[in-house]
Amino acid sequence: MRFTSEQRLDDGVLEREFTLGEIPGTLWTPASAAPTPPSPLILMAHNNGLPKAQPRLVARARITAAYGYAVATIDAAGCGDRPRSAADEQARADLRRAMRAGEPVDEIFESLVGPLVGKAVPEWRTTLDALLALPEIGGPVGYSGWMALGVRLAVVEPRVVAAAFFAGGYVPRAQREEARQVTVPLLMLLQWDDEGNPRQRALDLFDAFGTKEKTLHANPGGHTGTPWFEVDDGNRFFGRHLK
């Protein structure tokens, strides 16, 4: 893990860009992180189509770091600003066209996102190894954001002890099926009128999760309309499980 830049933000949070092999990432650590105590870590993963520098993600990460967590994000293979295969570009174009035309998107979605999740999981786990080797980060580890990746990570990665998921209308078949295997405490955030995520599917997924401690928060509005108080609610959720 190589840090390529750093800046100290107004609220004392340290923001550092890093690379880990081909993986570009950003790490935010709270003002009081070093030397003691090491901070719990939150992996914050965005919708695969958006870069890790997307302003809402960055704002969320900074608030969360100021709250006392180390927060990390990466652009995994094929996600964000990473190079895209010709097949992925084609699938994304097909997806946009089908959504505009109101046509079924399940198969296109499956062919695009299923493989992206498969490639993202080992990169996030490699990143987790590197982050937990830093003295200022102690764990335990929470996950926040992109639901399909989060479901897979919660199933295969025992170091993730709590997860906050967003949206959930379109989640690949494999992750819908393994939802019942998720046993960590869960906070699921749903935008009630999310044009790109059918509400009933998200509710069905909430119902399917195997964990005994799961909470759904729903708010009106579209995909990007989540009220900012949900960031605080998410931090308190992690506060109950990571501290």
Place this chain on the structure above:
Amino acid sequence: MRFTSEQRLDDGVLEREFTLGEIPGTLWTPASAAPTPPSPLILMAHNNGLPKAQPRLVARARITAAYGYAVATIDAAGCGDRPRSAADEQARADLRRAMRAGEPVDEIFESLVGPLVGKAVPEWRTTLDALLALPEIGGPVGYSGWMALGVRLAVVEPRVVAAAFFAGGYVPRAQREEARQVTVPLLMLLQWDDEGNPRQRALDLFDAFGTKEKTLHANPGGHTGTPWFEVDDGNRFFGRHLK
């Protein structure tokens, strides 16, 4: 309003029983309420079948008072420990029998709860008048609990500026219809597996509320299984709107 008893609780909260004509009530005020500043007020109404002394209601009220609110509850006409009419007793017996038998309960429910809401509203408003005349209570006013009563109060009582509703599977027709007239910020709490409150109806009601700022919190488990962290979430919701 006549106070009939008072005790100072361990956390400094003052708990007072009162009567207002035929209405029996309890008022909890925070340790630091007198002389300044006057506290915002939360009207906490229980399911009509349970008394105001029900332990979960009392525990919730005490936590909320310790958080800095004046909290009041009453047994409205026909509710809690107040005398019940023979017709109401019969309807409650019919309701229990029908639920056990898995028969439709809508009409029984309507004939019981519709009138109870109608009689409760003026008593809660009279109580509100008396409470707001106390020097230690300043408003603004929030409402928490029994959804059918809360919907009606939120529509007719302009002093109620935020409301937290519970359950919502069985709400009388009149209140389901006026849900779209509710314009105050709303927190709706749903127990996902509530045997006595069909989930889909509660979701439909959440959808119907006219307010732009509404949040649904859902947790697994039956009617009385709401996790205690939801009391804190409710207090923070009121904190955004009453303080």
